[in-house]
Amino acid sequence: MPADFAATVRALAETVALREQGASGRSEAASRFVLDSFAGMPAYLRPPLRAATLLFDAWPIVRRRRPFHRLPPAERLRQMESWEASPIGAARMLMTFYISLSLFGLWPDEDPHG
Amino acid sequence: MADRLRTHVAVIGSGPGGAVTAALCAEAGYETLLVEEGDDLPLDACAHFSGDEILRKYRNAGIGMAFGKPSISYVEGCCVGGGSEVNRGLYHRTPPYVLEQWAKAYRVEQLSPDLLAPHFAACEGTARIAFLPGSAPPLSQRLGDGAGELGWETIQAPRLYDYESGRKQSMSATFIPRFRRAGGQVMANMRALRIRRNGKQWHAATLHQGREVTIEADALFIACGAVQTPALLRRSGFRHNVGNSLRFHPMLKAVALFDRPVNRPGDPDPVHQIKMFEPRFGIGCSISSPALLALALAGSPQMRRRIAADAARMGIYYVQNGTGHARVRGLPLARDPLVSVRHEGGDLDDLYDGLKHLMRALFAAGAEAVQPCLPGFPMLHSVDELASLPGRLPRRSAMLTSVHVFASCPMGEDRRLSATDSWGRVHDGDGLRIADASLMCGPTIANPQGSVMAIAHRNALHAIERRFA
Numbered sequence: 001m002p003a004d005f006a007a008t009v010r011a012l013a014e015t016v017a018l019r020e021q022g023a024s025g026r027s028e029a030a031s032r033f034v035l036d037s038f039a040g041m042p043a044y045l046r047p048p049l050r051a052a053t054l055l056f057d058a059w060p061i062v063r064r065r066r067p068f069h070r071l072p073p074a075e076r077l078r079q080m081e082s083w084e085a086s087p088i089g090a091a092r093m094l095m096t097f098y099i100s101l102s103l104f105g106l107w108p109d110e111d112p113h114g
Numbered sequence: 115m116a117d118r119l120r121t122h123v124a125v126i127g128s129g130p131g132g133a134v135t136a137a138l139c140a141e142a143g144y145e146t147l148l149v150e151e152g153d154d155l156p157l158d159a160c161a162h163f164s165g166d167e168i169l170r171k172y173r174n175a176g177i178g179m180a181f182g183k184p185s186i187s188y189v190e191g192c193c194v195g196g197g198s199e200v201n202r203g204l205y206h207r208t209p210p211y212v213l214e215q216w217a218k219a220y221r222v223e224q225l226s227p228d229l230l231a232p233h234f235a236a237c238e239g240t241a242r243i244a245f246l247p248g249s250a251p252p253l254s255q256r257l258g259d260g261a262g263e264l265g266w267e268t269i270q271a272p273r274l275y276d277y278e279s280g281r282k283q284s285m286s287a288t289f290i291p292r293f294r295r296a297g298g299q300v301m302a303n304m305r306a307l308r309i310r311r312n313g314k315q316w317h318a319a320t321l322h323q324g325r326e327v328t329i330e331a332d333a334l335f336i337a338c339g340a341v342q343t344p345a346l347l348r349r350s351g352f353r354h355n356v357g358n359s360l361r362f363h364p365m366l367k368a369v370a371l372f373d374r375p376v377n378r379p380g381d382p383d384p385v386h387q388i389k390m391f392e393p394r395f396g397i398g399c400s401i402s403s404p405a406l407l408a409l410a411l412a413g414s415p416q417m418r419r420r421i422a423a424d425a426a427r428m429g430i431y432y433v434q435n436g437t438g439h440a441r442v443r444g445l446p447l448a449r450d451p452l453v454s455v456r457h458e459g460g461d462l463d464d465l466y467d468g469l470k471h472l473m474r475a476l477f478a479a480g481a482e483a484v485q486p487c488l489p490g491f492p493m494l495h496s497v498d499e500l501a502s503l504p505g506r507l508p509r510r511s512a513m514l515t516s517v518h519v520f521a522s523c524p525m526g527e528d529r530r531l532s533a534t535d536s537w538g539r540v541h542d543g544d545g546l547r548i549a550d551a552s553l554m555c556g557p558t559i560a561n562p563q564g565s566v567m568a569i570a571h572r573n574a575l576h577a578i579e580r581r582f583a
Contacts, residue, residue: 033165104406
């Protein structure tokens with residue numbers, strides 16, 4: 001089962017949605033926002049971010065024989081939280097990127113500002 | 115569209131600097147073309163601070179990064195009207211001490227508060243600068259109350275806002291209509307690739323809907339913003355002090371949980387600010403929608419869990435200063451430049467000290483709990499718990515964000531430091547001018563939009579008087 005970038009983003013958004021209490025948005029909208037943000041970000045940042053995301057997806061293949069996006073929800077959450085607390089800065093930054101954007105997408109902002 | 119467009123004046127970039135410059139040139143009778151890389155969208159095309167707005171009106175979907183220890187994530191507008199379309203419109207004239215500092219350090223001519231005052235006044239009339247009528251919303255007032263308890267002064271900042279109609283103001287609602295009324299033409303979705311001098315004209319090679327279009331102009335102003343202006347100039351061979359001194363107003367944030375609702379849907383944007391500690395740091399309050407609370411608390415799960423039930427009792431507050439000196443450099447084959455930043459230790463310490471001051475003010479305002487928005491930092495329940503925080507800002511967990519970028523091509527007569535003369539003319543640039551936040555000589559700590567507009571107004575009149583020589 002190969003790593004899959006879009007499926008990993010969707011799985012991360014679903015995992016964040018699962019952990020979030022009370023967020024009224026849908027994980028589909030959050031993952032769409034993350035993918036649109038990825039498409040709009042500076043081009044030179046996209047290849048390393050995509051590579052890191054695919055590495056994250058492939059991480060459990062050796063021990064679990066499945067990529068992240070094919071894991072059951074509880075195992076996805078465990079992997080996401082372990083990378084979130086990783087001593088490796090790049091791993092933490094990767095999770096910060098996805099969790100922040102997913103959170104923003106999960107809390108729709110419907111009230112007007114003025 | 116033809117492959118070549120001919121005009122008297124071309125202004126590349128339609129943010130506050132470019133829009134003011136273009137309006138004055140058009141009103142002076144010059145055929146003027148205002149070129150913008152982003153879309154031409156009405157001010158109300160998408161909800162303010164929504165995901166839709168971020169994707170449609172921000173550069174790179176709101177993802178900009180200055181790499182350093184710590185890095186700074188920053189945002190810029192990318193649409194007709196530039197940053198003025200997406201910011202809150204908080205407005206300040208440049209503090210007199212800042213102008214004096216710039217004039218002295220960079221030898222900027224005729225930049226005293228008195229000489230700049232008419233330019234501020236002229237811009238304020240069109241941009242509809244107004245103070246909030248009546249009392250400030252509770253989220254804002256709490257900051258004022260807390261500061262008052264501690265004996266600190268606060269102000270209520272004016273904004274680009276029409277409080278009668280309840281509508282935010284921006285360049286697309288003010289200076290750009292004025293530009294169009296004077297006969298000016300806006301070209302959206304047109305990205306400048308490079309510029310060059312050709313005889314007595316400037317040629318700007320641009321990309322518009324996949325086709326290369328050359329703009330031929332007698333006079334050229336570059337106003338692409340403090341990151342893209344130096345990137346364009348460096349691509350075009352102008353490098354003297356260009357892109358070596360980019361500055362930010364990096365922020366640290368804290369979320370306060372109060373005993374009663376402070377954050378009501380439909381409230382006006384908060385306006386209280388604590389300015390008495392500037393330039394070490396300045397303090398203010400932010401829009402605090404559930405989405406922005408979740409974003410601010412991304413690394414703070416304990417407080418984030420309260421959003422669903424308690425968002426109405428929560429408010430986001432910030433402290434900012436001028437830490438970070440950055441460089442802008444092009445990358446081979448890449449559209450966006452690389453930005454790298456380094457920090458002076460003292461500036462980061464000042465910012466962290468500012469965060470502690472902010473949290474003291476929030477507890478003094480009656481906050482039940484305050485969460486510093488730094489991963490791994492605990493939620494605090496009393497002012498005494500501030501003593502338990504690390505003595506210095508841990509660079510590993512520092513999450514600095516900025517909504518202001520400037521000073522990448524500073525002006526002045528001191529050629530050792532400046533990229534342009536006192537009026538925005540690029541040194542040895544044969545009349546090429548810069549007209550945006552790049553010209554500032556350093557941080558203002560306050561929102562720089564007023565400074566950008568007034569300096570652009572001053573420099574555009576100077577250029578017109580001299581027929582762009």
